[in-house]
Amino acid sequence: MARRRRPERGVSAARAGRGAPLAKAPRRGLWRAGVLLVLLGLVVFAGVAYLQVTARPDGNPATVDVQIPRGASRDAVVRLIEGAHLTEHPTALDWVLKLSGAYAKVQAGVYTFPGNADALKIADVLKLPPAPASQLSLTLIPGETVWEAADRVAALGIGSADAVVALAADHGRVAGLGVPVGPPRDPRPDGVGQTYLEGFLFPETYFLDVDATATDAVERAVAHFATVWERLRTRWRSDLLAVRARYHLSExxxxxxxxxxxxxxxxxxxxxxxxxxxxxxxxxxxxxxxxxxxxxxxxxxxxxxxxxxxxxxxxxxxxxxxxxxxxxxxxxxxxxxxxxxxxxxxxxxxxxxxxxxxxxxxxxxxxxxxxxxxxxxxxx
Incomplete structure (x- = not known):
């Protein structure tokens, strides 16, 4: 039986009848490279996620108190913790709180975190009962409307948003707070109620007693507006008089x-x-x-x-x-x-x-x- 000749040096395997396997080699190599890239990407992602989850903030005091208002959403919880400079990675914190079940345990109150807490420690603290709040914190934002302010008041659990909106629409009550409301306005053809309070809830953070009412919150914000406005009018009195005279404007x-x-x-x-x-x-x-x-x-x-x-x-x-x-x-x-x-x-x-x-x-x-x-x- 004749012996099979081995291909000569320099003769391609394809010419020797063994071309098919080698023709697939480049595809196999590309597939392996793709798998390696995916695995490498997963390793990098896992590494970044680990660093973000275990990152500890610098420069904080030994402990940091964060007050969670009643009815706070998950996003609000993360934003409050981020605002307290306990995390620079809110997305990673959100995932940790979801996976750990911490969100389900969060209650209204004051949580005390170690100043250098990582995301895992934050989740552990949120699973514990908070201390009762001695005060409520209400933050009103520049550029927001009276409807948004009403929602913020309602989130504290001290009254309904509808009650605040109803107060805003009451010309007599708002005028009684010292707001320069002008004469009563005709009902709006679009069916939207008047908002005489609009513009006079000064954007600031207010600390209220735990037994405060929605009316208390409104009165605080209106009173603070009056204080700020009087200070500005006094400081820029000549500008105020010039603008009012030139453009015939009321307060x-x-x-x-x-x-x-x-x-x-x-x-x-x-x-x-x-x-x-x-x-x-x-x-x-x-x-x-x-x-x-x-x-x-x-x-x-x-x-x-x-x-x-x-x-x-x-x-x-x-x-x-x-x-x-x-x-x-x-x-x-x-x-x-x-x-x-x-x-x-x-x-x-x-x-x-x-x-x-x-x-x-x-x-x-x-x-x-x-x-x-x-x-x-x-x-x-």
Whole structure:
């Protein structure tokens, strides 16, 4: 029987009749490389996750107290802990709290964490009963509406959101708190109740007794607004008098202007410039045409305005369809926006558009032609 010849050196295996297995070798190599890359990615992911879960904060005191309000959501719990500088990795903490079952154990009260606690230790602490809170903490945010403030009050368990909204709609009660509400307003054609409290719940953190009521919370916020507003009016008295005389504005109008500035000025450094644009447009008889006014309805919060919204003349807050300022504020202005309303930047700008580049800043223009060019550049 003839012996099978071995391929000569330098002769390919394909020529020797053994080509099929070697033809598949590159595919097998690619498959193995892909598996290795996936495994490597899993190792890296696991390593990063481990580092985030076991990361310990620096610079904290020995212990850190965090108050969890009644009805706090999972997201709120993580944000409160993050706000106390106990974690820089909220997503990793969220996963740990889910997987450990800590979320199911969280109660309203004060939790005391070691200042250097990692995510695992935070989960352990949250599984224990908290200390009863000696005070309730209410934080009102600049730019939020009275409806959002009502939800924050309700989250403390000291009253319902509906009760706060009903108080806000009561002209006599709000006027009794010292708010310059102006005359009673006609019912809104869109069916949304009036909100005389809007703009006068000063954004700040308030500490309330555990037996406080929703009315107590409202009175505290209104009283603090009055204190801040009086301080600003005294400090900038000449500016206040000049603005009121030049534009024929009431106290309510000034706070309304501040709320428009707050709603538009994502970058605080632009507040006075934006106020200047609004004042320039008022002086020239131009409509303010500011989008946040279109959305000042409890059923429109959080969505973008539409063309129909801009054409809706039944909305008394529609600054596209109706000239002048809206009937009242559209949100809670912070101190910076209040100052901007008193001390607007002097310029001849009439338009601005959001640049949408992540900075929160705007492109300003003197002419409609330049403004349209900015719109084409940043919005199309």
């Amino acid at each position: 309510l109008d000034l706070v309304t202007m501040a709320s428009l500035v707050e709603a538009e000025a994502q970058d605080p450094g632009e507040a006075a410039r934006i106020a200047g644009v609004f004042y320039n447009r008022l002086e020239k008889g131009m409509r303010l045409q500011t989008d946040p006014t279109l959305m000042y309805r409890s059923d429109r919060q959080g969505r973008a305005p539409t063309k129909a919204d801009r054409l809706d003349a039944t909305n008394p807050y529609n600054t596209y369809a109706i000239p002048g300022l809206p009937p009242g504020p559209i949100c809670s202005p912070g101190e910076g926006a209040l100052v901007a309303a008193l001390r607007p930047e002097r310029h001849d700008l009439l338009y601005f558009v959001a640049m949408r580049d992540g900075t929160g800043r705007h492109a300003f223009a003197k002419t409609l032609q330049d403004h349209n060019a900015n719109v084409d550049r940043y919005l199309k």
